[in-house]
Amino acid sequence: MGVLEKIKEIEDEMARTQKNKATNYHLGTLKAKLAKLRSELLIEQSGGSGGGGGEGFDVARLGDARVALIGFPSVGKSTLLSTLTETKSEAAAYEFTTLTCVPGTLHYKGSRIQVLDLPGIIEGAARGKGRGKEVIAVARSADAILIVLDAGKEGLNRHREILEEELETVGLRLNKRAPDVTFKKKATGGIKFSSTVPLTKLGPEPEKVAMNILREYRISNADILAREDISVDQLVDVVVGNRLYKPCLYFYNKIDTITMEEVDQLARMPHSCVGSVRGGFNISPDHREDDLLKTYMWKYLGLTRIYTKRKGQQPDLVDPVVLSKLRKGTTVKSLCMNVSSQMLRDFNFALVWGKSAKHSPQRCGLSHQLRDEDVVQIVTKTNKQQSQDKNYQRLVQNFADKYHKKKYEAKKQKQTKLRG
Incomplete structure (x- = not known):
C-alpha cells in the first residue's frame, strides 16, 4: 500500500470516528500518523529521482517584507500585481496565464514590500498538482500571504476552504500563533509530561495521548511542558517542529459582479477585505495612492517606521x-x-x-x-566607556590587524605596478 492510500485510509477512519472524550486517544493517534505520512509524502516527492520534481521558483529576497499572492486561476492576481506595483504581469481571460513567479515592489509609507504573483493552484496542490509544490514553497518563504478569491464564485466553490486545507497540509498555519508549549528531546530519562493549566482538549488522560503521539515519531525520551490548554493538533505541531505561523489576508476580488448583500456577507468574514481591481473599489488604480487594501497589508505585515x-x-x-x-x-x-x-x-x-x-x-x-x-x-559609548569593556583589547587588536593588512596589500600592489 502506497503513502497516498494510507493517507486516504486514515482520513476515512477519522471521518467515521465520532468525536468525544472517549475517542480522543484514538483520534490523537490517527492525527499523529496522518501528519507523519504527509511529511513522508512531501519528502518523497521533493527528493524522488527521475526529474519529476520540476524547476522551482528562485526569487531573491528584497525589501522590508514579502507578500505571496495565492489563489485559483483567473481570480485577478496578475492584474492586482500590476495595480499594486510598477511591474506588468501578463493578464488574460484564460486560465493559467502566469506560469512562473513574477516579483514586483510596492512602495508604501516609505517601505519597500516585495509582492510575488504566483501561478494559480488547484485542489491537490499540496501533493504536487499544477506546480503546487513550487507555489507553496514560495509561500513558506513569505512574511505574509494574500489569498485572492473571486467573489462571484466563492459561494459555490468554497475556494477559501480548499486553499486553507492545502496550506494546512504542508505545515502552514494561517492567522494562528505557536502554542505555548516547551518540547525538548533528551538522551535518557523517559517521557515527562506536565502542564501549568488544566488540559480539557486532550481527553481524560492527556499524558497517555502525549506519550502515544511521541511513540508514533519514535521518541522515547523527552520533556513536555504545556502552559495553555492545547488540542491534539497543536501537540502534533509542536512534536513535528516544522510548522510555520503566517498572517493571512483574504481579498475578495470582483465584488462588482455580486449583490450588496453578498458583499456585506463576505466583508464580515474574519481577516477579509473586499474590492475590485478593475473597478477601483478599495484599491486605487495608482499604485502610489493609499487605499484600504494597502492599509490592511501594512497591518498584517506588522511594519513600523x-x-x-x-x-x-x-x-x-x-x-x-x-x-x-x-x-x-x-x-x-x-x-x-x-x-x-x-x-x-x-x-x-x-x-x-x-x-x-x-x-x-x-x-x-x-x-x-x-x-x-x-x-x-x-547614543554610543564614549572612548573611556569602551576602554572599560572586557573585549576592548581584542577589538583594538582586530582593528590594528585589519589596518596593517590593508596597508601591506596597498604596498604590494604599488610594487607590482612599479615592476610591471
Missing part, C-alpha cells in the same frame, strides 16, 4: 528605517541591528520621541518596544 536623529540635528523624516515584527522585531535592538552591527556593539542608550515614550525624550535600553513614526537617537 522609525525616524533616526543625530545629536544636535533635526530628525530625518524622509527616509525612515522600516522594522518588521515578523523578522527582527520592533525593539531598539532591532533598529541597531538594521542600521549597523557596530552601533549595537557600542550602544549606550537611546533617546526616543513618539507614541512609545512616556515623556519626550525618554531614555531607553535595547529592549524598548518602538511604535510607528517614533524618532530615535542612538
